[in-house]
Amino acid sequence: MGTWKTANVSLTPELMSKLVQVIVADDLLSLKSVYSKRNRKDGSQWVLLIKQGEYTKRVYLDNDFPSQILRFDNALDDIATSAGVNQATWSAIEASQARKHESELWETVVR
Numbered sequence: 001m002g003t004w005k006t007a008n009v010s011l012t013p014e015l016m017s018k019l020v021q022v023i024v025a026d027d028l029l030s031l032k033s034v035y036s037k038r039n040r041k042d043g044s045q046w047v048l049l050i051k052q053g054e055y056t057k058r059v060y061l062d063n064d065f066p067s068q069i070l071r072f073d074n075a076l077d078d079i080a081t082s083a084g085v086n087q088a089t090w091s092a093i094e095a096s097q098a099r100k101h102e103s104e105l106w107e108t109v110v111r
Contacts, residue, residue: 004098007088015079022075023050026068029057035064048072 011019023029028048037043043063050057061069 004093005090006093007085007090009080009083009085009088011079011083015083019076019079022072022079026071028059028068028072031057031059031066031068033058034060034062035066035069036060036062037064 028050031048040063044061044065045063046061046065046069048057048059048061048069059069065073
């Protein structure tokens, strides 16, 4: 298991607006709940988790990344960079807490 790290950055209203525009432009809320390429022994797994109020959108991706997810990934990197993520203080999550942190994420996929 890799090391989990956490950092906090705040988005300006302009960056938040840009993030919402990207989500809407690529119609991320209409994605299926699972994208998976079978017969792969190893690879990348992502979880897209969007929460707003009572609404939650979850998408599990396992070696299958639709073009809108790849565009979102690039846009999110740009937004995070503009918000100062490269200057943020990153903290490792203690090994004893890492599974709890991971479990909370995966529980969103199971629901």
